[in-house]
Amino acid sequence: MTRDAEFRTLGLSPDASWEEVKKAFRQMARAYHPDVAGPDGARKFAEITEAYMALKELTSPGAGKISRPRHARREAPVEETGQKESIFRKFWRRLFSKESAKAEDAYQDDVIPPARVRFIGGVISRAESEMYNILSKRDEFVTKSRTDAIIRRLRSRHPGVVLLALRQLSIYNVKDEIAVAVIDHFKRNMPVSEVLDRVMDVFSNTPRREEFSRAVLGHLYKFSETDAMTVLNRFKRWKLASNFIQPFLSHKSSSIVAAALSCWPRDCEACDRAELAGLLRKDEEAILIPLLRILRKGKLPTWAGCRLEKLMKEHPSPAVRVWASAIVRDQNLS
Amino acid sequence: MSGEYTIGIDLGTRYAQLAVDIPGRGVQFIPNRWGDVRTPSMVAFTKNGLVAGQDAARIAITEPDAVWWDMKRHLGSDWVARVGGRTYTPEELLLPLLSILREDAEAHLRTFISSCVLAVPAHFSFPERGALARAARQAGFEKIRIVNEPTAAALTTGINGRFLIIDFGAGTLDMSLVEGEAGVFQVVESQGRRDIGGLDIDRLLAEWLCRGAGLPISRPGDPRASLMMREAEAVKIELSGANNVVWQAPAGLAGVDKSIRISRAEFESLIYPLMEEILKMVEKMWKKYNPQRLLTVGGSSRIPLLRRLLASRVREPDHMRICPEDAVVTGSAMYAYQGKERLLIDVLSRSLGIMNSDGGVVPLLRKGSPLPAEARQTFTACGSGAIEVTIVQGERRVRSIGRVLQTLMIENVSDGERVEVFFSVDGGGLLHVEVKRDKTTSRKTISLESDESVGAPCDLLAEIRVREDRLARLSLSFPDNFQLRLSDVTRDARLLRNEDASLRWQALEVLDRMISELEQVASP
Numbered sequence: 105m106t107r108d109a110e111f112r113t114l115g116l117s118p119d120a121s122w123e124e125v126k127k128a129f130r131q132m133a134r135a136y137h138p139d140v141a142g143p144d145g146a147r148k149f150a151e152i153t154e155a156y157m158a159l160k161e162l163t164s165p166g167a168g169k170i171s172r173p174r175h176a177r178r179e180a181p182v183e184e185t186g187q188k189e190s191i192f193r194k195f196w197r198r199l200f201s202k203e204s205a206k207a208e209d210a211y212q213d214d215v216i217p218p219a220r221v222r223f224i225g226g227v228i229s230r231a232e233s234e235m236y237n238i239l240s241k242r243d244e245f246v247t248k249s250r251t252d253a254i255i256r257r258l259r260s261r262h263p264g265v266v267l268l269a270l271r272q273l274s275i276y277n278v279k280d281e282i283a284v285a286v287i288d289h290f291k292r293n294m295p296v297s298e299v300l301d302r303v304m305d306v307f308s309n310t311p312r313r314e315e316f317s318r319a320v321l322g323h324l325y326k327f328s329e330t331d332a333m334t335v336l337n338r339f340k341r342w343k344l345a346s347n348f349i350q351p352f353l354s355h356k357s358s359s360i361v362a363a364a365l366s367c368w369p370r371d372c373e374a375c376d377r378a379e380l381a382g383l384l385r386k387d388e389e390a391i392l393i394p395l396l397r398i399l400r401k402g403k404l405p406t407w408a409g410c411r412l413e414k415l416m417k418e419h420p421s422p423a424v425r426v427w428a429s430a431i432v433r434d435q436n437l438s
Numbered sequence: 439m440s441g442e443y444t445i446g447i448d449l450g451t452r453y454a455q456l457a458v459d460i461p462g463r464g465v466q467f468i469p470n471r472w473g474d475v476r477t478p479s480m481v482a483f484t485k486n487g488l489v490a491g492q493d494a495a496r497i498a499i500t501e502p503d504a505v506w507w508d509m510k511r512h513l514g515s516d517w518v519a520r521v522g523g524r525t526y527t528p529e530e531l532l533l534p535l536l537s538i539l540r541e542d543a544e545a546h547l548r549t550f551i552s553s554c555v556l557a558v559p560a561h562f563s564f565p566e567r568g569a570l571a572r573a574a575r576q577a578g579f580e581k582i583r584i585v586n587e588p589t590a591a592a593l594t595t596g597i598n599g600r601f602l603i604i605d606f607g608a609g610t611l612d613m614s615l616v617e618g619e620a621g622v623f624q625v626v627e628s629q630g631r632r633d634i635g636g637l638d639i640d641r642l643l644a645e646w647l648c649r650g651a652g653l654p655i656s657r658p659g660d661p662r663a664s665l666m667m668r669e670a671e672a673v674k675i676e677l678s679g680a681n682n683v684v685w686q687a688p689a690g691l692a693g694v695d696k697s698i699r700i701s702r703a704e705f706e707s708l709i710y711p712l713m714e715e716i717l718k719m720v721e722k723m724w725k726k727y728n729p730q731r732l733l734t735v736g737g738s739s740r741i742p743l744l745r746r747l748l749a750s751r752v753r754e755p756d757h758m759r760i761c762p763e764d765a766v767v768t769g770s771a772m773y774a775y776q777g778k779e780r781l782l783i784d785v786l787s788r789s790l791g792i793m794n795s796d797g798g799v800v801p802l803l804r805k806g807s808p809l810p811a812e813a814r815q816t817f818t819a820c821g822s823g824a825i826e827v828t829i830v831q832g833e834r835r836v837r838s839i840g841r842v843l844q845t846l847m848i849e850n851v852s853d854g855e856r857v858e859v860f861f862s863v864d865g866g867g868l869l870h871v872e873v874k875r876d877k878t879t880s881r882k883t884i885s886l887e888s889d890e891s892v893g894a895p896c897d898l899l900a901e902i903r904v905r906e907d908r909l910a911r912l913s914l915s916f917p918d919n920f921q922l923r924l925s926d927v928t929r930d931a932r933l934l935r936n937e938d939a940s941l942r943w944q945a946l947e948v949l950d951r952m953i954s955e956l957e958q959v960a961s962p
Contacts, residue, residue: 126617126624127619129624129808130619130620130622130624130783131622133622133624133781133783133808134621134622134778134781135778137781137783138810138865139776139777139781139865140776140777140778140781146810146812147903149810150811150812153807153808153811156808157804157806157807157808160806220959221917223959224916224920224956224959225920227952227955227956228920228923228924228927228952229923230952231927231948231949231951231952232923232926232927232930234948235927235930235931235945235948236930238930238934238941238944238945238948239930239933239934241941242933242934242941245941249580253550253552253578256578257541257544257550257578260537260541261541262471262538262541262542262544262545264471264541264544264545265541265544265545268544268545268548268549268550272550
């Protein structure tokens with residue numbers, strides 16, 4: 105039995121040896137292997153593979169040794185190729201002879217009834233809209249896999265990987281699941297200053313903003329001055345309630361305390377705030393001035409009286425003395 | 439951003455390694471979080487769940503019962519680990535290990551990694567490969583390719599001509615016969631044994647040391663046994679360079695206070711039977727193909743006795759340009775970016791077929807087919823009701839002898855209905871099967887790797903092309919603007935070629951419906 109078609113596929117003459125077959129196969133594989141030519145080459149690669157396997161049986165010196173019953177070896181290829189060729193031939197015959205001739209006729213006539221045009225248009229636009237639906241589903245798949253990827257990394261135990269995931273967050277892709285995962289992570293771990301600002305930026309417009317803020321506040325006592333300042337500024341912009349600002353008052357850095365005092369919500373009464381009482385006992389000018397400014401606005405709490413008088417008389421900074429005396433004068437303490 | 443790199447993973451029995459081939463910068467090894475390029479392939483059970491790598495290795499010292507390192511040998515079988523009131527399958531045990539490998543690569547390369555090349559022993563079967571790929575998918579990899587260990591190593595050599603490459607690692611022995619020609623490496627045959635490895639040598643040596651020290655030969659699971667194995671490994675490595683080693687019993691072995699002297703000759707007589715078995719395999723392969731060169735990779739190939747025996751009875755092994763332990767991982771990293779100048783073509787190691795109703799096997803893909811390969815065949819159902827499609831692997835033509843990989847049930851088949859079976863095996867031997875029925879539009883897709891579609895069986899493009907031809911014929915009679923819109927629709931369908939299987943089928947259905955409706959008008 106001859107294998108002319110297969111030899112032709114590999115670009116060989118029908119008397120080629122096994123070595124030549126192998127060589128030709130490799131050269132063609134180099135051009136059509138799916139890793140080189142992409143999925144488009146797959147069909148061609150399948151063809152040359154098939155030719156190669158058929159010729160292997162024919163030309164390879166060890167061909168007869170494969171443990172396979174004789175009849176199977178002889179019959180299987182015949183059947184396969186026979187079927188294949190007939191389908192192939194039929195296809196080409198149909199393509200070139202009848203159908204194309206008919207189509208050409210139609211084209212030359214160039215008279216298409218409008219009802220038919222409308223029908224065709226309807227069919228195509230329905231197909232278009234269906235295809236569009238499928239494509240939009242694809243986008244859902246993509247975003248879902250992306251969301252899953254980020255959540256998986258947020259749950260990792262490797263700090264570097266979590267950092268990567270946090271860096272990947274952007275305002276546009278924070279879904280609720282991701283937000284929950286981030287909050288979960290921050291409940292357990294302290295945020296790294298590198299991404300802190302960015303993550304807070306991302307949370308600016310989400311409904312879980314307060315929950316997130318609470319998770320971050322849990323680590324406040326460990327924060328450096330810069331980080332605490334970043335968080336505080338962000339809270340100020342978000343106009344959070346006073347109980348979010350309050351923890352900053354116990355921060356070890358006086359500039360943070362001062363900043364927290366200066367963004368104290370206006371509507372909040374100072375009377376029953378024990379932390380403020382503690383702060384009033386401090387001596388730093390930076391803390392005292394914003395504190396006194398708050399005290400002046402509302403009703404003066406009872407604990408403030410004698411400390412104010414002392415500040416008015418003894419504090420080294422003139423500004424503090426002026427503020428204190430102003431309050432004392434307003435309230436008619438003396 | 440994400441998915442920029444494809445990493446190569448050598449998931450060895452003892453150590454796992456990671457590498458990435460950055461185009462233009464060559465292959466780089468990726469250090470793990472403990473600063474080492476080799477991660478112990480161990481997984482340990484703790485109160486807080488499973489841990490892997492160095493953490494597991496630390497637990498192994500005190501609680502060897504809670505640590506596993508041989509999951510790879512059990513992949514695809516029914517073996518389960520019982521601990522802490524539940525059971526773990528080998529896949530579940532591999533999951534934390536693969537996860538930490540991915541995380542290490544991500545932290546090192548500073549990007550999300552979603553694709554990898556996994557090196558597996560050449561003798562791994564389809565279910566084993568599928569199970570491994572499934573574990574990798576769960577560990578967060580989206581695109582997974584698999585490559586055989588010895589053939590991956592062959593990719594690093596750049597040899598022209600026929601050569602035999604032996605991968606002798608900690609758990610497995612594999613060999614591949616490869617023909618190289620101007621950068622194209624074609625595998626001719628691969629063979630392997632899963633019961634010969636460096637660990638077996640360690641075990642022999644550990645027993646010998648125990649006898650010498652007067653220790654009772656301990657049962658597996660004894661903390662002292664795992665300690666002895668580690669000691670034996672150290673002695674073995676030392677004996678590759680030294681003629682005599684004095685082993686000092688470590689403090690962990692309570693009650694033994696002794697030093698034992700072992701010479702290389704004694705060690706070699708101990709492992710000689712094992713080496714003889716390897717030599718037998720090599721000689722058989724050598725005689726069958728008569729290659730021109732011999733290469734050895736894998737840590738255990740450093741053993742001087744093996745090299746000496748190979749040199750005297752087969753051929754002096756050639757010098758690998760890279761460290762034998764690193765060859766496989768380097769090769770897998772290179773495989774991720776193979777192209778025109780460096781191409782690896784593996785072959786199917788066993789035939790694949792479908793069982794027909796009388797118990798015979800119809801082969802669809804034959805042994806030795808270059809990969810990736812695909813085949814389709816149409817069967818006619820005899821009898822109605824549910825039919826089974828049984829996928830069989832092996833050379834025999836009778837089902838009872840071949841190995842049954844999987845059986846697909848197809849419900850509600852009418853008598854005489856045609857069922858098309860489509861097989862595709864990708865470059866690394868992952869099998870994907872689709873069954874398409876003639877009368878209904880429902881198609882059943884299964885893959886031994888996972889339930890969803892994987893990568894892209896190139897099927898969709900071919901199918902679209904067929905429809906495009908039909909449309910091209912039809913559209914000749916349409917006005918021009920319709921032709922444009924038709925090509926837009928097919929282009930949309932092409933976009934889906936890498937997507938989920940259900941979406942791909944939906945796209946095809948839309949095309950089919952459109953074509954059938956258009957054909958009605960075209961031929962009145």
